[in-house]
Amino acid sequence: MSYIEPAPIKDKENPLESMMQRFDKAVDLLGISEEMYHILKVPRKQVIVGLPVTMDSGEIKTFEGYRVIHSTILGPSKGGIRFDPDVNLDEVRALAAWMTWKCAVVDIPYGGAKGGVACNPREMSAGEMERLMRAYTTALLDVFGPDQDIPAPDMGTGPREMAWLMDEYSKSKGMTVPAVVTGKPLVLGGSLGRTEATGRGVMVSALAGMEKLRINPYRATAAVQGFGNVGSYAALLLRERGVAIHAISDISGAYYNDKGIDVADAVAYRSSNNGSLEGYPGAEQIPGDDLLTLPVDVLVPAAKEDVITRKNVSGIQAKMIVEGANGPTSFKADDIINEKGIMVVPDILANAGGVTVSYFEWVQNRIGYKWTLERINRRTDRIMKDSFDKVYETSLKYKVSLRIAAYIVAIDKVSSTYKYRGGF
Ligand SMILES: NC(=O)C1=CN([C@@H]2O[C@H](COP(=O)(O)OP(=O)(O)OC[C@H]3O[C@@H](n4cnc5c(N)ncnc54)[C@H](O)[C@@H]3O)[C@@H](O)[C@H]2O)C=CC1
Numbered sequence: 001m002s003y004i005e006p007a008p009i010k011d012k013e014n015p016l017e018s019m020m021q022r023f024d025k026a027v028d029l030l031g032i033s034e035e036m037y038h039i040l041k042v043p044r045k046q047v048i049v050g051l052p053v054t055m056d057s058g059e060i061k062t063f064e065g066y067r068v069i070h071s072t073i074l075g076p077s078k079g080g081i082r083f084d085p086d087v088n089l090d091e092v093r094a095l096a097a098w099m100t101w102k103c104a105v106v107d108i109p110y111g112g113a114k115g116g117v118a119c120n121p122r123e124m125s126a127g128e129m130e131r132l133m134r135a136y137t138t139a140l141l142d143v144f145g146p147d148q149d150i151p152a153p154d155m156g157t158g159p160r161e162m163a164w165l166m167d168e169y170s171k172s173k174g175m176t177v178p179a180v181v182t183g184k185p186l187v188l189g190g191s192l193g194r195t196e197a198t199g200r201g202v203m204v205s206a207l208a209g210m211e212k213l214r215i216n217p218y219r220a221t222a223a224v225q226g227f228g229n230v231g232s233y234a235a236l237l238l239r240e241r242g243v244a245i246h247a248i249s250d251i252s253g254a255y256y257n258d259k260g261i262d263v264a265d266a267v268a269y270r271s272s273n274n275g276s277l278e279g280y281p282g283a284e285q286i287p288g289d290d291l292l293t294l295p296v297d298v299l300v301p302a303a304k305e306d307v308i309t310r311k312n313v314s315g316i317q318a319k320m321i322v323e324g325a326n327g328p329t330s331f332k333a334d335d336i337i338n339e340k341g342i343m344v345v346p347d348i349l350a351n352a353g354g355v356t357v358s359y360f361e362w363v364q365n366r367i368g369y370k371w372t373l374e375r376i377n378r379r380t381d382r383i384m385k386d387s388f389d390k391v392y393e394t395s396l397k398y399k400v401s402l403r404i405a406a407y408i409v410a411i412d413k414v415s416s417t418y419k420y421r422g423g424f
């Protein structure tokens with residue numbers, strides 16, 4: 001063995017274990033060497049930082065933050081920053097590896113990384129969030145850089161936090177460095193289309209899958225779990241393409257209307273209600289987990305990982321699952337999903353629209369020019385559709401699910417790059 005294994009994972013569901021199970025399956029089918037297996041498996045860098053932050057009360061609270069660089073073989077590492085109470089090192093390691101595979105699936109010149117801080121943004125003021133984000137940036141000044149490691153938003157962070165990161169990093173360099181981070185506000189060099197990009201990619205993937213299953217979008221129904229950046233845009237854009245959205249949800253609960261939810265109205269309600277769907281009057285409130293087992297054509301989990309598990313998978317009635325979130329399906333549910341004949345458009349394909357437009361943002365920052373929204377959407381849609389087709393063809397060739405096919409496409413690309421570059 002060329003690597004000392006970390007302690008075994010004992011949790012019931014663990015995203016790192018789910019990532020590794022699928023990775024192992026794809027590696028077996030591709031037949032790569034044991035040396036290459038470990039090169040691909042072990043993250044290049046894992047940083048843990050302690051972040052003392054003065055809270056509004058005057059108390060100093062110390063948070064733990066992470067940044068894991070999984071791979072830089074295809075280019076600078078890329079991946080979002082998550083602020084959530086459940087953030088931990090294993091989760092960030094899984095998310096970082098998924099970024100490597102995702103960038104390889106859509107063929108953009110980035111490696112994979114992810115960051116996170118264990119904190120609860122819902123209980124923090126804007127000032128506390130700003131101090132925390134600046135502390136996190138300062139602690140990682142040596143890691144970040146436009147040619148090294150380029151962060152972006154993830155759960156609990158958005159353009160506002162990316163602006164603070166860009167400002168803190170730029171001050172340390174004595175010049176404005178917009179390309180150090182993507183997902184910025186437009187005035188700071190953000191890209192048109194980035195905010196809706198992940199949801200848009202989910203919509204393109206869902207339509208590509210529906211075409212294969214001969215589902216007419218104008219007669220189709222969907223349920224979307226999570227109504228943040230990814231879920232709300234996925235719901236809006238699917239609705240625009242004719243799909244009736246029967247249920248949406250957020251941390252406050254799930255909301256069901258069998259006549260179809262007016263998604264734009266739900267977005268407006270959320271904006272006027274402190275970012276929450278709580279009390280949404282356009283639908284009936286149902287228990288959060290019930291959304292996953294509704295009789296709809298398309299299920300879009302767009303909240304967090306391990307929501308579809310061995311325990312609830314048998315109740316799923318959807319014909320397709322389009323994974324807006326990273327890792328929403330535990331590997332323990334894969335076999336049952338396959339037995340039931342449900343098509344899963346996996347996370348590393350379905351939610352890659354976000355990092356694709358992040359790449360366009362970085363390119364625009366570097367050439368000092370702004371592209372039109374029309375150009376960005378056209379290119380993103382083409383990348384998403386071509387990537388879907390490539391994964392679909394691979395699934396037919398290897399006789400595997402779209403998920404394992406996506407890992408095969410990604411691992412093949414990354415391992416071939418290592419073979420050409422050599423110099424281990
Ligand atoms: N923002 C982006 O560009 C990308 C995000 N993703 C993934 O998409 C997922 C969602 O990310 P964002 O939309 O950015 O986060 P967000 O913070 O904007 O929204 C998260 C949403 O999920 C809801 N939520 C949290 N726990 C829930 C639960 N137990 N049940 C139902 N809803 C719950 C929240 O209330 C909120 O509506 C994450 O897995 C993230 O890693 C993936 C690719 C890119």
Ligand SMILES: O=C(O)CCC(=O)C(=O)O
Pocket residue numbers: 078079080081102150151152153154182183326351352354355356358
């Ligand atoms: O936009 C990016 O660079 C990364 C987004 C992200 O974190 C993800 O795709 O999971």
